[in-house]
Amino acid sequence: MKKIAVLPGDGIGPEIVAEAVKVLNALELEFDMEAAPVGGAAYESHGHPLPESTLKLAQEADAILFGAVGDWKYDKLERALRPEQAILGLRKHLGLFANFRPAICYEQLTHASSLKPELIAGLDILIIRELTGDIYFGQPRGRRTAPDGHFPGAEEAFDTMRYSRPEIERIAHIAFQAARKRSQRVTSVDKSNVLETFQLWKDVVTEVGQQYPDVALDHMYVDNAAMQLVRAPKKFDVVVTGNMFGDILSDEAAMLTGSIGMLPSASLNERGQGLYEPSHGSAPDIAGQGIANPLATILSAAMMLRFSLDQPQAADRIESAVQHVLAQGLRTADIHSDGTTKVGTREMGDAVVAAITTKTITKG
Ligand code: NAD
Numbered sequence: 001m002k003k004i005a006v007l008p009g010d011g012i013g014p015e016i017v018a019e020a021v022k023v024l025n026a027l028e029l030e031f032d033m034e035a036a037p038v039g040g041a042a043y044e045s046h047g048h049p050l051p052e053s054t055l056k057l058a059q060e061a062d063a064i065l066f067g068a069v070g071d072w073k074y075d076k077l078e079r080a081l082r083p084e085q086a087i088l089g090l091r092k093h094l095g096l097f098a099n100f101r102p103a104i105c106y107e108q109l110t111h112a113s114s115l116k117p118e119l120i121a122g123l124d125i126l127i128i129r130e131l132t133g134d135i136y137f138g139q140p141r142g143r144r145t146a147p148d149g150h151f152p153g154a155e156e157a158f159d160t161m162r163y164s165r166p167e168i169e170r171i172a173h174i175a176f177q178a179a180r181k182r183s184q185r186v187t188s189v190d191k192s193n194v195l196e197t198f199q200l201w202k203d204v205v206t207e208v209g210q211q212y213p214d215v216a217l218d219h220m221y222v223d224n225a226a227m228q229l230v231r232a233p234k235k236f237d238v239v240v241t242g243n244m245f246g247d248i249l250s251d252e253a254a255m256l257t258g259s260i261g262m263l264p265s266a267s268l269n270e271r272g273q274g275l276y277e278p279s280h281g282s283a284p285d286i287a288g289q290g291i292a293n294p295l296a297t298i299l300s301a302a303m304m305l306r307f308s309l310d311q312p313q314a315a316d317r318i319e320s321a322v323q324h325v326l327a328q329g330l331r332t333a334d335i336h337s338d339g340t341t342k343v344g345t346r347e348m349g350d351a352v353v354a355a356i357t358t359k360t361i362t363k364g
């Protein structure tokens with residue numbers, strides 16, 4: 001039986017994960033789901049944001065359903081004990097190198113974007129971000145007294161941007177394979193005009209691309225990509241890029257849709273094991289109020305069914321059910337507008353469950 005590690009975390013994490021679990025249960029599939037603390041909650045109970053027992057559960061599971069971690073009250077803790085370290089630790093221990101962030105604009109929510117509706121209506125792009133390399137992990141890094149540079153003897157800090165050929169090859173393959181299931185287009189984003197690391201990136205992505213003659217590849221500098229994403233986002237389909245550029249561009253793309261509470265994500269390793277979480281954080285400002293939007297987490301559960309649990313039809317059922325509740329006019333506060341019905345976290349989850357268990361939806 002497939003095993004799902006359920007890690008709700010902090011802030012709104014437990015509220016939104018409870019709804020996703022409810023939706024998974026409504027599918028009536030055979031899963032073994034086991035919950036464990038992570039982030040600030042785990043620091044409180046175990047003295048560490050990623051306790052051994054939680055890590056072990058995650059390693060043994062086929063997939064991890066993750067809520068969110070973090071709260072400003074932990075900002076003064078030493079870095080290794082901060083809630084966010086749990087995510088970095090899971091990525092590292094499980095080798096989750098490929099991050100999928102779809103940015104989809106639902107027809108009913110086009111008004112939620114700050115862009116003109118015609119620019120984003122029907123938007124459906126997929127940002128694939130390399131997640132375990134680049135300047136976030138490159139060594140050496142640190143603080144020191146500057147040995148040279150503009151201010152020798154001054155305090156300085158430095159990080160190292162690096163990518164190896166195999167790291168680039170494997171994320172490039174992921175992007176081309178994903179494009180084959182979509183509209184056969186990949187845009188590789190780099191900064192090869194300035195950075196050696198990204199010249200190698202561009203060279204390797206181009207080489208890998210030759211193995212996918214059916215997929216069109218183009219290259220774009222990251223500064224231009226940031227502009228084009230707000231100028232003509234629908235020109236993109238699959239975007240593949242490094243860790244830091246992907247971090248920034250995927251948030252930008254998320255905001256195109258105007259509703260971070262709607263956007264799922266997946267982080268996969270070479271074995272197809274994955275961590276599935278909403279693109280947003282723990283939203284401590286609204287935690288405990290029952291008003292958070294659970295749809296990003298519910299849609300993350302759909303990605304989990306598709307990518308790690310071999311249940312694409314069940315994923316379709318969840319996605320159809322989400323479309324259905326939006327068409328019914330149900331909205332949590334973050335996406336609410338005149339003429340729609342405002343609902344809380346739990347009511348939204350219940351509505352998705354109701355849509356799933358309705359025959360017309362399950363057949364469709
Ligand atoms: P955030 O994404 O938590 O919140 C940003 C804004 O969006 C807030 O106003 C929040 O209320 C709103 N929001 C987010 N999710 C929502 C939802 N589902 N429904 C309705 N509104 C929603 O980002 P932040 O405020 O910058 O960070 C808060 C904490 O989350 C920090 O401790 C940060 O480190 C952490 N964080 C965690 C993750 C993660 O667990 N993967 C990611 C980003 C931030």
